[in-house]
Amino acid sequence: MKAVLISGDRSGCGKTSITLALSSLLSRRMKVQTFKAGMDYIDPSYLSGVTGRPCRNLDSFVMSPSEISQVFTHGCQGADFALVEGVRGLFEGADALTDIGSTEAIARALDLPVVLVISARSITRSAAAVVKGFQVFSPDIRIKGVILNNVMGAKHTDKATTAIEHYCRVPVIGAIPRMEEMELTMRHLGLVPFIERQGNSEFEKRIDRVTGLIGEHVSIDALTSIASDIPDVPKGVPLFPKEHETDTRIAVARDEAFNFYYSDLFDVLPALGVNVIPFSPVRDRLPDAEGYIIGGGYPELFLPGLESNTQMLDSIREQSGNGVPIYAECGGLMYLTERIRLMEGWQGHSEERVYEMAGVFKGETHMPARRVVSYVEGESNTSCPLGVGKFKGHEFHYSDVCLAPETRYAYSLTRGTGIDGIYDGAVTGQTLGSYTHLHPVPGIAMFRHFVGRCRTRT
16 A cells, blocks of 8 residues: 655645545545544544544654554555645654654654645745755655645746756656635634534535545645555554453443544544444433543533533533543533533623533533644553553643643643643543543553443443
């Protein structure tokens, strides 16, 4: 099979829309496996949606080179082509002087050729200087092709293409005109998740238009010729060997309000002996299980439905009080507070609105608040239902969880904002709620400990 990485010269260059369209177009010819550099949930939801295969995340801040290779190899099983979408610009990462957390690190770890997306708005010959700078900055990264975005007509395209191919010796495989359809609807944390748009005929038509337009202006044959051959991927090899017979039920909240999960979680949990039971906090009754996971998402956009499902709220609170292990991340943490308060002016609303939530933790969530997008490092203590140890993760929140002064915390952070400065991971009994998102592959020891806690209740 073949593989290629699509990166950009900066955020906002059009990389996401282009990668989405290319994934869709390639999927009409073959089985395509997508990957996303960085800790992100929104872009992967789209890439999964158009290919029919779960997109997987690769991040060198939280994952070791062997874990990156392991996830890549596992994801590629049964596919003909692998397409990796970068994060931000090619060299953006966790700090200024290393490649940690960058797209560059993923290209290097997997030895992938790179197609660089350049926003060519108002530049022609200067586009060659941009590409040349990227080539010189990190010579071992193989930039094998360029896609120009935001071009204005044939003359613009010809001048920029001629300059790049002359000075940089790489082909321009596409030149996409400036067009309104390229702009996908944005929210305060990024694109609207695919699950919210699925079945919406107008949105699907819009995706089809973007795909068709990019298909007219980018050579799929040139893209596939740039891609590198990668070794044959063995079939049927699990991400992790099965450690335990299936004997523990863990219910996972998965609906329009809670859908921020890394795909690998649904490989890791079964390997640990878990029968995963999906449920909707918006619509369902709480299923019987030995443990519960409530991931991130946009609960603030579905508050009337969440508040009106009082049976669910009461059951969550009761199970927590009975010592059933519950793990909640970000949106899940917000759901476990006593209420979510949408402040006056939030999304244009003229007055403050308050919605009652589960009340597992004393305190409430305020929106909006200072936006936080950051890598996280820390250590968990003996009160943590996920065990004691060091961890790395990611946080992105547009809310402020204000908990009672007596709240106990399981996480001490050396990097990140958390709930209360250096503290994150509010804990009560066997319930943990944090802003920190953990990736299940480098964090498997913590998930193993959580499953063990659940198993003792079978």
